[in-house]
Amino acid sequence: MSLIPYHPREGREIVLRHRNAIVVRDPSSQRLEIRGLSECPTCRQPLRSSSPDRQFDSARHHDSFVDPNYFRMLRAGHHSVRAEHPPSSPIRRFVQPILATPQPAVFEDTQDVEFISSTPAVQEGSRIRREAFSPNYFKTFFVEEKELGRGGKGVVLLVRHEIDGCHLGHFACKRVPVGDDHAWLEKVLIEVELLAKLSHPNLVSYRHVWLEDVTLTRFGPSVACAFILQQYCNGGDLLQYVIGEQPKETTKEQLKAQMRRKSKGQLEIPRDQFASQRLLSFEEIFSLFKDITSGLAYLHAANYIHRDLKPSNCLLHREGSGMICLISDFGEVQSEHMVRKSTGSTGTISYCAPEVLRRDSVGRYGNFTTKSDIFSLGMILYFMCFGRLPYRSANTINEELEDIDALRAEITDWQGFQDERRERPDLPSKLYQLLKRLVALDPSQRPSANEVLAAMKTESTVDSVPRGRSSSPPVGLHNRRIQNLDSPVPPSTPVPGSSSTAP
Incomplete structure (x- = not known):
């Protein structure tokens, strides 16, 4: 048996596939045609078969596919969609994109782009065309x-x-x-x-x-x-996954209790008041953390800094019995090596590195770097381990109730990861060593995302656990799943098309 290349009929290119429907593009007319999918576009086998030897697994074979330019094709041809009588074939509708139409020239050079969600002062002549x-x-x-x-x-x-x-x-x-x-x-x-x-x-x-x-x-x-x-990710976010569904409304009594806890130096809300909070096992922590680190390593290799890593920006997607974690919300992303121009911090600061919240002698805040992303990654790991943050002024459930000035002062004065080992004795010591390195106060002591991935590689061969496309092998507390970060690591794999990786 040998594999041979398959060329679609009439040279049409599949630009979208979802379940039993596909959208194809005719390269000669540039039309998009929506068709019912009765056979596999690759092997030409029928998708529905009465044969007991060929049972179609929709969860496995109905993976969706979207060409990166598909929605742009729709936009380009949006104004020229013509209502035509449907032919006898399973074609549902015709859309003819004008692919040669140039994009409106409303953008300028991207070199000075810093925050994509920052709002600069409105300038004359800046109206949107x-x-x-x-x-x-x-x-x-x-x-x-x-x-x-x-x-x-x-x-x-x-x-x-x-x-x-x-x-x-x-x-x-x-x-x-x-x-x-x-x-x-x-x-x-x-x-x-x-x-x-x-x-x-x-x-x-x-x-x-x-x-x-x-x-x-x-x-x-x-x-x-x-x-x-x-x-779209169908499993919610990591914050909800850990603390469960909590009421967002805060009564006066809850606010008073929060103030009393702060005055006594207590950390946030006691765990026993989180009715649905779950304590993640090492297996869950390892698997979710590896997914987040993999996404961050790719982002850094592409010379981007996320700047807003936190559990609510880590989305979960369930596929069958598996689950993967994806980094989302790139509203604060900036290119690496870009000098910070803003005079303050936007959004949540609970997971920010201390150095980006400090001012220099002329009042400028520290720059965001890949190392500040690593600190945020470490705080996410901290949250997965303990279900909270190490700051009294942090509010896991209602971030809008945080005293930003008090929280900023607490983060910049934080003395580093210390005594939490006693709270989770079930977690392996190497995980604590990794966590301590991730949230090191000295940015130069923090590892890169690729170094973290290398340290997480197992040295023993074990069966994998089904987790969708990003499956990780099961974790045993006695298996050496996390290497010492001080030991040599293999060279990292750069992002496709990149010649180097971010530090």
Whole structure:
């Protein structure tokens, strides 16, 4: 038996596949055709068969695929979609993208882009050009199912991609009101386009970004909004996974109790008050931590710094009996070696490295680096081990109730990882050694993400545990799953197309 290359009929290229539906592109006409999928596009075997010897496993063989340029193709051909009578073949609809149409020239050089979510002062002539908008793109190609989350910058929706009633997959869509005169929006679009080129099993992938006028209230005016389409993860986030579903409302009595705990030097809320909090086993900690570290290593190898690593930005996705963890929310990502221009810190600081919260003699904050990301990675590991952070001023459940000034002072004065070993004697000593290195006060003492991955490699051969695409072997407390970081490690593997990795 030998493998031979398969060439699709008529040279059509598959640009999207979801369950029993595919979208193909005709290279000669540039049309997109939506078809029912009755046979495998690779081996040409029928997907449904009555033969007892060929049972189709939908969980395994219905993996979705989306070409990186698919949603751009839809956008390009959005205004030229023609309603045609459906032919007798299983083609559902025709979409003809104008691939040669140039993108609106509304962006400038990306070298000075720092925060993609920072809002610089509005400058004269910075209005968003109307050619950059895609009217009715959302309504044409998506159906809103429910709200996944809401924050100060907008709302995240679970949407179903649909064309002519054909279900083509679920996605998460962030809708951010931007008004009509925000120069920072250009930076958002540029950064999303750059990050869309990154592809790793442990990074949430960006699919598309576009602008559209939206009426957010029944009687209000339309508002320009940025739509950021990304991969949907169905398992919630790491924060919810550890602490469970906790009430967000805080009563006066709870606030008073919180103030009393702070005055007594106690840490956050006692664990026994977290009714649904789970204590993660070493196996779970190891597996989730390896996923996060793998995604971060890839990001660093591509010369990006995340800057906002925290459990709520680590999303979980379940596939069958497996689960993988993916890094999300790249709203604070910056290129490596970029000098920090802002005068303060945006968002949550609970997982920030101390050096980025300190000012120098002229009042400038420290730069974010790959090493500051590693500190945040260490704090995530700390949280997975103990279900809390080592700061009295931190609030795991309600971050908005944190006293930022008090928390900043506590982080910058923190003396490092010390006595928590006694709280979890079930965890191996090498895990504590790793944690101590990750949150070292001296950034130069922190390992790189690739060094952490190398240290986590097992020296014994054991069976793997099913965890989807990012499976890790089971962990026994007596197996040497974590090497000493001081021992030599093999050279790291760079990101494809990169000649070097981040330190």
